[in-house]
Amino acid sequence: MPNTLELEHLACQRGDNLLLADLNWRFQSGDFVQIEGKNGIGKTSLLRILTGLARPLHGKVRWNFTEISECREDYQYDLLYLGHLSGIKPELTAWENLKFYQQASHCWQGDDVFWQALQNVELLGREDIMASQLSAGQQKRIGLARLWLSKAPLWILDDPFNAIDKHGVKMLITHLEQHCQQGGIVILTSHQDVESTMLQKVRLDCYRTSGEIQ
Template sequence: MLEADNLACLKGDRLLFRGLALRLAAGELLRIAGPNGVGKTSLLRLVSGLALAEAGEVRWKGTAIGRDREAFHRDLLYLGHAPALNDMLTPLENLQFAVAAAGDDADAETCMQALVRIGLANQLDLPARVLSQGQRRRVGLARLFLSGRRPLWVLDEPFTALDVGAVEDLAGTLSDHCTSGGMVMLTTHQDAPFAVPPKVLDVGAFAC
């Protein structure tokens, strides 16, 4: 279970929110909602251990994430809003590098199949610098097809720049992950056909 209690987030000299609490159990999908600028992305970064809270605590399986950060990150897949790609490498090379850096097991053929599934069959050998924003986004999202053993997925606007078919396939992948006992926490401004009804946490309710 992922838990957070009494979280407060300071960005620069501005307190975005305080007193925020959440619970995410196996099989659940949590949508983080709220107006732009309220701190949705900041909350994802706090929960993922990529930023420090001004107050409060985040726990994974009952233990504060700072006490065993390596174990927590072995269970976590975090995909931010901006794709982290090397413009000189192809989508396949970028995905292979990301998978290897994360310590996941996937050979070249498996990575290629993931890219084909996400809609990049015709871009496998192109340098990332020539890809559109939507195509660049898909390279990162292909990791979802290779990270089933990581129970906690934290995703910032995963549906951005995807067409209808890709949105449906991705929603199915996220639902399947929850159905198999995983957990998903995400931000999105789009309606998606989730098979698992999402819980909703409105960060605006804790805004300062």
């Protein structure tokens, strides 16, 4: 059955400032979407609302026609969110972090998939090094490796191409396209040009507002 993520009359705030208002969007299986807008417009704040990590000022987010606050467990099971932070455990190695993610997300695929995931993010040879001893960019890549393990249909990614080279960007875009071709949904932000014929771009500028919340 196709999946659907809906935003209805959504408004987003930061502190006392109203950033965005009256967002009415629908994303469905197969959609590959980049949310665009200048710095500070509210892209990350919006993604956090979509993941359930923050609440909108008003409006609703629905996953398969049910508000995400009412299906939180099922929604989190269907969601993979990669934010600005790497989202890894620094006391574990790269391999152990992927093992932990596999167990926590119930995506049993066998250990062989780890080698391919680590190769895809150029971490082969560093799989037994504690994450705390790796660079910030390498830690970010451990998080990205989860994209090759995840069976979640909805991927929400905040600037996923940061800290990877051009070859890695191309490989990641291909993987995101494949996820959408298989019925997944990808919603992302990026400071880089994303070259894909499948990509839809949504700009936040026309939803921008200003002033204090009354």
